Amino acid sequence: MKFLPAAALAAALFASPAAIAQQTYVLDASHSQIVFSYDHLGFSTTYGMFSGFEGTIVFVEDAPEQSSVEVSFPVRSMLTGWEERFAHFMSADFFDAADDEMVTFVSTGIEVTGEDTALITGDLTLNGITREVVLDAKLNQRGDHPIENRPWAGFDATTTLLRSDFGVGAFAPFVSDEVAVVISIEAMAAQ
Template sequence: MLKRLALAAALAAVAGFAAAAPTTYKIDPNHTDVIASWSHFGFSHPVAHFGQVDGSITYDPADVAASKVEVTIPLAGLNSHVPDFDEHLRSADFFDAANHPAITFKSTKVEAAGEGKLRVHGNLTVRGVTKPVVLDTTINKVGEQPMAKRPAAGFDATTTLKRSDFGLGKYAPNVSDEVSIRITTEAIVPKGDAAAPGK
């Protein structure tokens, strides 16, 4: 009986360890949006959306520090709903997409910031310039995605950047140097990986 109890306890410990292992999710570009907003002479706050986001999120609720994020945002997915403005943003005046076709973010540290909250520190690279940023992040939901029937995780995040830090300061301060960033993302375990946490 004692041997059986010991075996059951060992199996439970192993199962608990497996459940707590970090899980890597692939970002779903169809349910992910990066939205930038700024002040235009104080009269309005236009926005630009950055779609076609690619990347992965590794999240471990039992050990938040083991979590990590890597994201690529192609400038081809930029959409302000004003085509001429989109082309201007992609030009050498701003993002210089011909030479720097994507924005990237790679986390350097993830820490808990209260119930359902994280602070994601990382390096943001825009137009070949890399600067540290911090994303104030809300954990929306972690569980099975009903349509895909696979594990998924959803997050919202915000930060504020100075575009001049990345060589994008044209027209400041009439067009505000500070840009507010809002991110919403849904990420899902790829097919075939649902039973493989930590991949």
């Protein structure tokens, strides 16, 4: 099912609350990841990833702008592909992260922009600092999973963050302050 066109959304605003169908989804940690990249001294683009995170999506069928998203994961779940880089990121130069320090995102608003696209605004808490960010999101597909035999949904989203906004701007501008973020998630209907 795709996001509804604007006319259908307007009609949904006047529907009674009982008529609005919603589905709660739980993120499939094995098929959800956040990939980030940044410029390193102009010589290369460096990549990292977070995976295995938890979260829920409440998808409101007839009024997707009333949907919501909550995601959390430990900072120390970061994958860099190089132990020394990971150790440096977890040092006082950057996160100085405790084992239980979490990154969280909680949506505060959704603007439907197309048949299957939306801008999801939310509060991102990273390194103990909360900032508003906007995710440019796309619904890839909703339907029954062919193996799991239950409702499933998949979304992609992108955003750009400034490291300095979250107190981890060491070595900028030589190492870019801007970090490109690409998110791809699958989520299963909660049981």
